Amino acid sequence: MTTAQELRDKKQTYWDDVAVGHQFPPLVIGPMTPTHLFRWSAAIENWHRIHYDQSFAIYHEGLPNILGQGSWKQSILPRYLKDLCLPDGWPWKVTFQHRAMIVPGDTITVWATVTKKYEEEGLGFLECDVGMRLQYDAESCPGRATLVLPIKGGKPIPYPFVPPKKLVS
Amino acid sequence: MARWIAIGKAPGWDDLAKFTQENKDTAQWRIDPKCTVTSVYALGDGRMIAEYHGPTVAEFETWLKNKGWSVDSLAAIKHIAKTGEIWKVV
Numbered sequence: 499m500t501t502a503q504e505l506r507d508k509k510q511t512y513w514d515d516v517a518v519g520h521q522f523p524p525l526v527i528g529p530m531t532p533t534h535l536f537r538w539s540a541a542i543e544n545w546h547r548i549h550y551d552q553s554f555a556i557y558h559e560g561l562p563n564i565l566g567q568g569s570w571k572q573s574i575l576p577r578y579l580k581d582l583c584l585p586d587g588w589p590w591k592v593t594f595q596h597r598a599m600i601v602p603g604d605t606i607t608v609w610a611t612v613t614k615k616y617e618e619e620g621l622g623f624l625e626c627d628v629g630m631r632l633q634y635d636a637e638s639c640p641g642r643a644t645l646v647l648p649i650k651g652g653k654p655i656p657y658p659f660v661p662p663k664k665l666v667s
Numbered sequence: 668m669a670r671w672i673a674i675g676k677a678p679g680w681d682d683l684a685k686f687t688q689e690n691k692d693t694a695q696w697r698i699d700p701k702c703t704v705t706s707v708y709a710l711g712d713g714r715m716i717a718e719y720h721g722p723t724v725a726e727f728e729t730w731l732k733n734k735g736w737s738v739d740s741l742a743a744i745k746h747i748a749k750t751g752e753i754w755k756v757v
Contacts, residue, residue: 560668
């Protein structure tokens, strides 16, 4: 996991430094435990028993174990993309699917690979394939993201981010 | 989800290290997205009990074979009591 100090000290990745095919450093989380899952359920007040009651999950729902929450994945993947863009970039868009279930014992590798790069109104855009891969190579959250990184010597990325009109349909 | 119990013997599984090696990792007990070995018990008399759920028993039989079990009994489960909670198995 990334520490707060590592994020404070993080050096900016510039658009110029990234080529198509670039694989960003992955974030590895796990092995997951029932405590991880229950902590998230408690934090967001999601009391569905499939997330903390093993007997219910197995004997009533026919699941392999208690399940990691979709909302947790929806938190982790954008957080990873945000961390990649720090301190001055912006994770503009992300879309992904929920596929393989996450259960205690699983280790998750969050990843992003650049598939396209372009410049618009002086800002550097990266399109990426993203996902959360499990230790047995199943892809739990395949998706795509658009990141905005500063160009060396270019203008700062506005905060809050306003996308170029040409890119907004 | 249908459910079965196997009773038998598995070489070396009375040793905790071997038992852990055979059952700890997710890939050991999650046969595929629909088939799960939910519990394994090592009994004091050397026998083993394994509980499984999945669409059919075939994947369980393959798992038992691959794990080197000699199976004495393999039966479907009708219902379960877990510390006062009663689960009817379809």
